[in-house]
Amino acid sequence: MKKSLLLFLASILLVLGLVVGCGNGEEEEQMTGNNGTSDEQPDEGETEDSLSGSITVLHHRTDINDTLFRDYRDAFNEKYPDVTVNFEVMTDYDGQVRTRMSTEDYGDVLMLPEVDAQEFELFFEPLGTVEEMEDEYLEITTSSYEGTVYGIPTALGFPGIVYNKRVFEDAGVTGLPGTHDEFIEAMQAIADNTDAIPYYTNFAAGWTMTQFESNVTVVAGDFEYYDVNRLHTEDIFAPGMPHYDTYRLLYDVAANDLIEADPYTTDWELSKTMMGNGEIGAMVLGNWAVPQMMEAAENPDDIGFMPYPTDADPTIIPIESDFTIGINRHSNNKEAARAWVDFFVHETDYATEAMGGVSPVRGEALPSLLEDLGVEVGNVVPTPVGEEGLIGDIDNLAEIGFWEPDFKLRIVEAAIGNRDESFDDIMNDLNERWNTARETVLD
DSSP states (O other): OOSOHHHHHHHHHHHHOOOOOOOSSOEEEOOSSBTTBOSSOOOTTOOTTTOOEEEEEEEOOTTTTTTHHHHHHHHHHHHOTTEEEEEEEOSSHHHHHHHHTTSSOSOSEEEOOSOOGGGHHHHBOOOEEHHHHTTTBSSTTTEEETTEEEEEESOEEOOOEEEEHHHHHHTTOOSOOOSHHHHHHHHHHHHHHOSSEEEOOOGGGSGGGGGGGGGHHHHHTOTTIIIIIGGGOSOTTSTTSHHHHHHHHHHHHHHTTOSOSOGGGOOHHHHHHHHHTTSEEEEEOOTTHHHHHHHHOSSGGGEEEEOOOOSOSSOEEEEEEOOEEEEBTTOSOHHHHHHHHHHHHHHSOIIIIISOSBOSBTTOOOOHHHHHHOSEEEEOOOOOTTOTTHHHHHHHHHTOOTTSSHHHHHHHHHHTTSSSOOHHHHHHHHHHHHHHHHHHHHO
16 A cells, blocks of 8 residues: 555545445335325425325335334434334345336335436436535435436445454464455364354345455456446456456355355344354455344454455455435325435434445545455446446346346355356356347447
8 A cells, every 4th residue: 555544544535525234024114104105295395394294115124124214213203293104124125126116116215226227217216416416425426327316325335254253263263364265264274173154155045145246346456447447348257357256256165165054045134143153254245244243243342344355456445335215206205205315314323333334425434444454445436427337238138147146146056066067167158148248238
């Protein structure tokens, strides 16, 4: 690093103004109202006293729906006493919400699922322009298209690995593994010297497997790679490329029998307790998982967080938007919905306490967790104007699923011998799909 971490972080704060945990089951909390909408559309210029009606908020935080989210609602109702807020919380959030988006019934306020940027205007209410909002919010372009914002980040997060310090210590692992080989050696030491599962895939949950994709930027060692340079790169799954090296780690821990005995029976909620009790060594998860693991731990200080192991020098940590929050364009109570969005982003501690991350509101401090890692921190360079959505178009045409669990599950199944293909077979297949689709989209 050219400067000390403190100076680097301070520069980020000056220049920039400075991801989800899910649980089991689907839950709908209805207090009053007519399925989360109001028959009457509030007039423009509603005041806090006059704003009324009922809204339904869709979200994915099953773990805090009955605690923090109720606290948020109570505080909101102190400000807007005549607005009824209903929560619907889901396990497979992206999948379930996208299914509901084939109708107009997907709440009034929601965490935006994965949708092509070109389709934002079909589903979500415009919240303002990038030009109007970029001075107030970080990463405001995350859910924007052609200069219009459709979602505000709920938090800024960063990827890495959650681990149990006591398990590492009992295994004789001194110092954090910084490279691929060092990480495999650490997992092997846990297998040899403890009763803990070295690496827990959380295979059965599916969505947990997508956490690897967040670390491609780390492995690339380049904040411009993911959203800028990748579009103009062939053979992104070839050996030595960031995607190949990122997913090789997943294959190797599984192929070396360093994962749970039966990946098909993993349990996300149970894994939190297992990690806290010292029954698991490590899991690839973002900073958002740290508060959940600490809450489930016998000793919260046992829970640690490390950068994803990489041969890149220096090691970088990208700060990116987690879920963005927006409004259903078909909502019958958009004024109350917007009041909840603004309240949630500005007046709750969701970003820092529930997510252990960075507030999207400019000027807020960085969490100590980032400072303690001693790495280079920065923002992923956004897609240039005019190229928005092109990587998504390639992904859809190629049916790769960068942010879907499919090929990650395929890698694990191949590694444990349940598929008759090698890691390179899978990478070659994905590479061919990428190259073919890229040529078509960019032609």
